[in-house]
Amino acid sequence: MVSADLADFRDMASDENMAVSFYKTGDPEDLAAQIIALLDSPEAQRRAAEQNYSSAIRMTMPHVVRHYCGGLNWRGARRGSMALDETGF
Numbered sequence: 001m002v003s004a005d006l007a008d009f010r011d012m013a014s015d016e017n018m019a020v021s022f023y024k025t026g027d028p029e030d031l032a033a034q035i036i037a038l039l040d041s042p043e044a045q046r047r048a049a050e051q052n053y054s055s056a057i058r059m060t061m062p063h064v065v066r067h068y069c070g071g072l073n074w075r076g077a078r079r080g081s082m083a084l085d086e087t088g089f
Contacts, residue, residue: 001052002034015067016055019048 003009005022013020021038023030038044 001048002031002038016059017051018055019051 001018001020003013003020003022004025006025009020010022012018021034023034038048
């Protein structure tokens with residue numbers, strides 16, 4: 001996988017233990033270089049595929065929900081009525 005070098009993408013890749021090659025945001029030449037480097041290396045493709053597959057199978061829906069909603073402060077939550085706290089979440 002090749003991605004723009006954005007903090008959120010780096011955090012996600014790190015959190016989920018994903019193999020990602022980052023290119024300098026806004027630099028099409030670096031993007032091309034990252035893609036070419038990956039295409040030129042079957043071994044790097046295999047390693048990335050194995051690592052990302054392993055990461056993907058750990059991403060069950062309950063895991064994703066806990067990870068992305070875990071920081072929200074719900075109060076008075078009950079089925080069909082999810083009230084938010086004073087932070088607006």
